[in-house]
Amino acid sequence: MWVWMARGAAEMPSAQSPPHLLQSTFLRRYRLDLWALVAVGALGLCYLFYHAIPPQKMPPSPRPAPRLPPFHVPPTVVPCVANVSVHNISGFAKLPGHVQDFMRYRHCRSFPELLGVPGKCGGPEGSPNVFLLLAIKSSPGNYERREVIRKTWGKERAFEGAFIRRVFLVGVSPNARDIKKLNRLLRVEQREHRDVLQWDFKDTFFNLTLKQVLFHTWLEEHCPGTHFVFNGDDDVFVNTDNMVHFAKASQGAQEKHLMVGQLFINNFPVRIQRSKYFVPRQLMAAEWYPPYCGGGGMLMSGFTARVITRQSQDIALFPIDDVYLGMCLEKAGLSPASHAGIRTMGVGALGRADPFDPCYYRELLLVHRFVPYEMVVMWDAIHEPHLRCGKRISIF
Template identity: 65%
Template sequence: MSRRWCRKLEVAILSFAGFTGLLFLLQNEKSRHDLKEAIEISSPIRPIVTEHPKPIAECRENVSVANLSGFAELPDHIKNFLRYKHCKEFPLLLDVPEKCGGPDKSYDVFLLLAIKSSPGNYERREIIRKTWGQERMYAGVHIRRLFLSGQVANAREARKINQLLKAETEENGDILQWDFHDSFFNLTLKQVLFHSWMEARCPGVRFVFNGDDDVFANTDNIIHYLLDIPGAGDEHLFVGQLISNVGPIREKWSKYYVPEQVTASNSYPPYCGGGGVLMSGYTSRTIYKESQGIELFPIDDVYLGMCLQKAGLAPASHSGIRTVGVRVPSSKLESFDPCYYKELLLVHRFVPYEMLVMWRAINQPNLICGKRLEVYQRL
C-alpha cells in the first residue's frame, strides 16, 4: 500500500509541475503576442505641449475711471474695458512652443495661419483643419496653423470647454489659449498677445494670415500671391479690405459703439477689416513693437491701423479679400457658385458646412468657369 500511495503521489506532483509549466509558457507567449500587437497598432500621438508659464502679476482694476464724466451710464462691457485696458499680460494656458520649429528654424515657415476662435467654436475649428487650414507643404513652402483663444466667462462652462481645448491640443497641437475672458472687446488683447507670442516663438515666419474662424480662405491662391511678393516677408505688407475715412460709432445699440470716454477723436486711421488680413513677418514684428506704446482700443482692426500709422506704414486693399461677402451681378444668379470663389483669397463669412462644400467644389479638377479672374495677383 505504501508503494502504491507513493507512486500516486509522485504522478500527482509531476502532473502539477507539468501543468504549471504549461500555464507559464502560454502566459509568456500571450504577453509577447500582446506586446507585439501593441507595437504594431500603436501610432505616434502628438503630446499636449505645456509649459509652466512665467509668473505674471495680477492686473488690478483701475478704479479711477469711475470718475470719468458719464461713466455710470455706460454699458457694462465698456465699463469693464475702461477698468482693465491697461492689462496686456496674461498667462498662457495652452502653448505650442515648437509650432515653427523653434525661433531659429521659424524662417522655414512661409505662411502661418493665425485664426481667432472663441473657445466653444469646435465645429468651425475642425472644419478649418480639414479644409483651407490644413498644415501642409504647397508649392514648395510650409503652411502652419494656430487658433487663438481665451477663456469662457462662466466658470462652470469654462471647466468643460477647457477640457475640450486641451483634447484638441493633444490631438492637433494648434491652440494658443490665454487666461482672459474671450469677448468681442477683448479681440484686441488677443491680437496683442499673439504678436508677443510670435516675437518669442516664431520671429522668422515669412507671412501671416490673421482672420476669424468664420471666413473661407483659398490658401492655394494666397500662397501664389505671396510667392510673387518681393522680399520674402522682409518688407512691409498689410493687405485686406481697406476701410478709410470713418470714425467711432456713437450709437449705444451698435456692437461697435465706442463712446467719447474711450476716445474723443472722431476719426480712425485707415485700416483693413478684421475678418481677414495678410501681413509680412516684417509688419507683424513692427506691430508688436508699436503695440508696446499704444493703449488697447476695443476694435481690434482699428487698433492694427493705429499701430501701422504710428510706424509710418499704410494698409492696402486687395480685391481678392472680401470681408463683406461676394456680390453677384444679378439676383437671378447663384451666389454660392464656386466660380465666384475659385480665384478669390478670402470671403467673410461662412458657416462650417459651407466651408467644406466650397472647399471641395473649388478643388474639383473638372471645374470649368466662363472667365478666369486673376484677382490673386498683386494689385
C-alpha cells in the same frame, strides 16, 4: 546511521552505563537524526521543483492612456488689478457694463498661457522655413468651425514648396458654467492637433485686441522668421492656394511692409450705445479712425507683423481689434492696402448670379461669413479638376 556516527565518540555512552540510560540516549539521538533527514529531504524537493518548473512571467501592466495636455500657469504672471481711477472719468457710471470693464482692465496685458505650441514653427531657428502662418481667431465653443478648417483651407501642408502652418487663438469662455467643459474640449483638441494657443482671459468681443497683442508677442518669441501671416476669423473661407500664389508673386515682400485686406478709410467711431461697435468719447475723442483692414481676414508680411509687435507696446489697448492694428501702422508711418480678392463683406455677386458659384471663389483669396458645411462644400468645389468658368478675375 551516518548522522549518528558523525557526532564522534565523545557522545557515545559507555558499556558500563545502566541499561535504561543506554535506551534513552539512543531514542533521543534517533529522533534527532530522523528530523535532520526530513529537513534535508524537504530542501531537496524544493530544489527539484524550482528547477523543474520554469518561473512564470508576470503579465505586462497595461499602458496608461495618454493624458490631456496640462494647463501651465506661469508663477511670474501676477493677477492684474482693476484701475479704480477710471471711476473719476466724467460719464463713466453711465457707460455700458462691458465698456466699464474694458476701461478698468485696459492696462492688463500679461495673462497665463493655458495651452501653447512653442514648437509650431520649429522655434526661432526653424521659423524661416514657414512660408505662411494661419493665425485664426476662435472662441472656445466653436469646435465645428475649427474641425472643418483643419480639414479644408487650414490644413497644414506644403503647397508648391511653401510650408503652411496653423494656430487657433482662443481665450476662456466668459460664461463661468462653461469654462471647465470647454477648457477640457480644447485640451482634447490640443492632444490631437497641437494647434491651440489659449490664454486665461475672457474671450469676448472687446478682448479681441488683447488676443491680437498676445499673439504678436508669441510670434516674436516662437516664430519670428515666418514669411507671411494670415490673421482672420474662424467663419471665413480662405483660398490658401491663391494666398500662397499672391505672396510668392510679391517677391521680397516678407522683408518689406505688406498688409492687404478689405480697406476701410475715413471710418468713424460708432457712438450708439446699443451697437456692438460702440466706442464712447471717453475711449476715443477723435472723430475718425486711421486706415485699417477689416478684421475678418488680412495678409501681412513677417516684417509688418514685427512692426505691429513693437508699436503695440506703446499704444493703449482699443476695443476694436482691426482699428487697433491700423493705429499701430499709423504710428510706424505705414499704411494698409486694399486687395480685390479679399471680401470681408461678402462675395458681391451681381444680378441673378449664384452667390455660391465656385467660379467666384476659385479666383478670390478670402470671403467672410461661411458656416462650417459651406466651407467643406466650397473647398471641394474649387478643387474639382473639371470645373469650367468663364472670365477670370485677376487677384494680383
